[in-house]
Amino acid sequence: MVKNLVLQTDFGTSDGAVSAMYGVAISVNPSLRIFDLTHDIPQYNIWEGSYRLYQTISYWPEGTVFVSVVDPGVGSDRRSIVIQTNSNHYIVTPDNGTITHIKNKIGVVAARSIDERINRLPFSGESYTFHGRDVYAFTGARLATGVISFEGVGPEIEVNSLVELPIVEANVQNGSAYGNIDILDIRFGNLWTNIDRELFKSLEIEYGDSFEVTIENDTRQIYKNIMTYGRSFADSHLGEPLLYINSLDKIGVALNQGSFAKAYHIEAGQNWKISIRKLSKIIYN
Known part of the structure; x- marks a missing residue:
C-alpha cells in the first residue's frame, strides 16, 4: 500500500530545488501522493523545523512518511536518519536536532541510519550538497511506496544517541x-x-x-x-x-x-x- 509523503524544507520555492525532490520521489512510483508541510522554514533554523513537524504530524494518517530538510551541516559527518514515532509515522531527516520536539512530546520508538550504498539516487555523482534530493526524497519515497521496509533503511541506531536541541519545560x-x-x-x-x-x-x-x-x-x-x-x-x-x-x-x-x-x-x-x-x-x- 502506497503511503503519503510530506515534504518540509528551508529551500523556498523560488528555484527548482523542491521540484527536483518531487521529481525524484515520483520517479520511484508515479502513484505516490506528495504534499508540502512548508518550504518556508527560515534558513538553517533547525528549531523551527522541529516545531513544525510537531505541530503537524499527529493530524496525518499512520504510516505517513515525512521528509524534513533543514540541513546547515550538509556534507559533514552528521548522520542521515529515519525515525519511527510512537504514533507510527516516519521522519527522514539529518540527525541535527530536527526530531527534538517529536522525541520530547510524542516519542521515538526506533531509529535507523540511512545506508547510502542502497538508498541514494542512482547516478547522483559526487555531489554532497543536495541530500534533500539525492538521499532524503529518494529514501522517503522508497519507504512510502514499500520498495523498502523500515528495516531496509539501514542499520539500527540507539534512540538515545539522536541529536536533540535543549528544551526548557514550562x-x-x-x-x-x-x-x-x-x-x-x-x-x-x-x-x-x-x-x-x-x-x-x-x-x-x-x-x-x-x-x-x-x-x-x-x-x-x-x-x-x-x-x-x-x-x-x-x-x-x-x-x-x-x-x-x-x-x-x-x-x-x-x-x-x-x-x-x-x-x-x-x-x-x-x-x-x-x-x-x-x-x-x-x-x-
Missing part, C-alpha cells in the same frame, strides 16, 4: 507561569508558547482575568504589560493584547487584528522567555 511557581516562546504564528504575528492549557489552569484562572506578561530575550526585557485572558480574539478590543488557548492547546499571545511579533520586535526559540503572572482582582465597594 512550569508554575508562586502564582506565575514560566515558559518559552516556541514559535510564531507567522502570518498573523501571534506568539505560541510552550505553556499548555492544563498547566496554565493550575493558576485557577477564568476568562476575563488580568495577567502581567513579561517577555525576555536572554537577560534583556523586551515587553511588559497587562492583558486579559480571553476565549477568542473577539474578547478584546481592536488593537488590544490578549492571552488565549491556541490550536495546539497551549497559551498564545496576540493583538486583536494586529501582529504582536512585529509590534514589539519579538522572535521565537530557546532564548525567548515569557512569564505570566495572575493579578489580584480589584473589588470596588
